[in-house]
Every structure is written in C-alpha cells, then in structure tokens.
Amino acid sequence: MKMITRHVGFISGPVNVGVIRWENEAVLVDTGLDDASAKKIIAAAREAGFSIVGILNTHAHADHYGGNARIRKVYKDLKFIYAPAIEETIIRHPILEPVYLFGANPIAQLKGKFLMGKASPAEPLPAPVIPFGDLNIQVVSLPGHSINQVGYACEGVFFCADAIFPEGIVEKYGLLYCFDVEAQRKTLNMMKNLTTYKMIVPCHARPRQNISLLVEENLSHIQEISEAVFALTGAPKTSEALTALLCAQRQIPMKSIWQYHLHHNTVKAYLAALLKAEAVSVFVEKETLVWVRK
Numbered sequence: 001m002k003m004i005t006r007h008v009g010f011i012s013g014p015v016n017v018g019v020i021r022w023e024n025e026a027v028l029v030d031t032g033l034d035d036a037s038a039k040k041i042i043a044a045a046r047e048a049g050f051s052i053v054g055i056l057n058t059h060a061h062a063d064h065y066g067g068n069a070r071i072r073k074v075y076k077d078l079k080f081i082y083a084p085a086i087e088e089t090i091i092r093h094p095i096l097e098p099v100y101l102f103g104a105n106p107i108a109q110l111k112g113k114f115l116m117g118k119a120s121p122a123e124p125l126p127a128p129v130i131p132f133g134d135l136n137i138q139v140v141s142l143p144g145h146s147i148n149q150v151g152y153a154c155e156g157v158f159f160c161a162d163a164i165f166p167e168g169i170v171e172k173y174g175l176l177y178c179f180d181v182e183a184q185r186k187t188l189n190m191m192k193n194l195t196t197y198k199m200i201v202p203c204h205a206r207p208r209q210n211i212s213l214l215v216e217e218n219l220s221h222i223q224e225i226s227e228a229v230f231a232l233t234g235a236p237k238t239s240e241a242l243t244a245l246l247c248a249q250r251q252i253p254m255k256s257i258w259q260y261h262l263h264h265n266t267v268k269a270y271l272a273a274l275l276k277a278e279a280v281s282v283f284v285e286k287e288t289l290v291w292v293r294k
C-alpha cells in the first residue's frame, strides 16, 4: 500500500484500490475482480494495521466490485457498501451486466467472472459527501464509461475510476468500452479543466498530478471512432455489420464472444450519439434494423 497524503493511499494492482484511513479504520474505493483481489487487499490492510469498515464502489463492472463479497465475509462489522444509483442494483444482482450486454437471458459465455462478479449487498450513495472520521469524502459524477459511474475525492486525492484510460490501452484494445458517448465526452471535458486535486488515481493507470494529456488522448480516441463509424454509414448497414467493418478497418481484436458484445455495444453507443446529433438515421428495412448517414 502506498500513502499519497496522511490519510489517503492506494493498493496498486490490475485495478488500483483506494484506501481512505482514519485512525485504525479504513474505507476502500473499489475491491478488485474477485476473492484473490480481496485477499490481497485484506493482507495489505493487516500489514498496515487497519480494519476495513466501508466500501465505496465507483461502478458495477466486475473488476471493481468482485472483491466486495469476500471483504464483507472477513470484516463482519463492515458498516456500509455504497455505490451510485443503478450501479448498486447491478452489484446486488450481477446477472444484470450479461443481461444488458446480451439483451435476453444471457448465454453461459457471458457469465464468466469478468462480466459477472460475486453478488454483494450495496446501498445507493446517501449524499454527495460521505463523512468518515474527521474526513469528508466527495462524490464526483463521472457517467459515460458506465451508466452512472462516480469517482471519490478526499484530501486532494481523486479516485477517477474508469473515466480515463492510460497510454497503451487504446493501442492494445483499439476500442475503449463506452456506454454513453455524449456523457463520456462531458465527463472528460470536465476532467480536462480540473485543478482542484493534487493527485489523480485512475483505476487502470498509475496515479499522476496532471491528466490533461491523457484526457486529450481519450477525447481524440472518441472523436476518431465517432468519425470512423460515421464514415461507414454511407449505405444502410446493421450495427453488427458496422462493428465488423470498424474492427477490420482498424485491426481491433475481436476473438471472443464477450469481446464481440463489448465492441458491438460500444458501436451502438456511438450510433446512438450520431442519431441524437442528427448525423444518421435508423429504420427497419427488409426486417433488419439499419443505420445510414443523413
């Protein structure tokens, strides 16, 4: 565990887990993917000599809440598990993620631990500020990557969840998962002008003082994909055909059933944004839902 300020630090890993300490107690920001991630967090807590009394989840992707269940089992006097509205429902009912990706009773291939964490109790965040000891933890709205993602800030450290992805991730995956393109753009533009925090901790990147370059890269990725999707809509096509063309054109890897669903849903997020901007239209033709440039 690395402390950033007197009371705020993080445990680094595939998902950085925030730790906000007050005396010998701590609140976590996210809990990693599974029992193994939880065990690592518990070991770090024991070594540092604090007990875990609360969990603040940023959003309901399995790699952010999958450790909740194990932590709750070990820390019987855990006082709260909070998550943003809607996200908290998915944490209580993890089947909802494969349900929204598949759109019907999901197939087994979408029920692996990366898309469906262990269920955990969770309550909606009760207020925009969560008091803990003498500290105040601010809730910061960051929708776009998921329906109602939030970040948490305390003592000048901002845990910004999956609002931004690091250098290299775009090159590796070619397409960043997005639920709502317009909301994601707004979130990134808000983050571009952030001067309030002395340290920003993304979940999948190293903490840094200045994120403006990273925000710009994330924004230009969105712009590039939006333009690429639009360019493919010259003739009416299904969202599935557009996804296949986009992936082929940009060499975006799609090797598994779950990757197909993440990419296809992301392309639908772009199409929905283009529709709202009146750049494309959508209609049913020959029993097929097709999208075409206006």
Ligand SMILES: [Zn+2]
Pocket (backbone or CB within 6 Å): 059, 061, 145, 146, 162
């Ligand atoms: Zn996520």
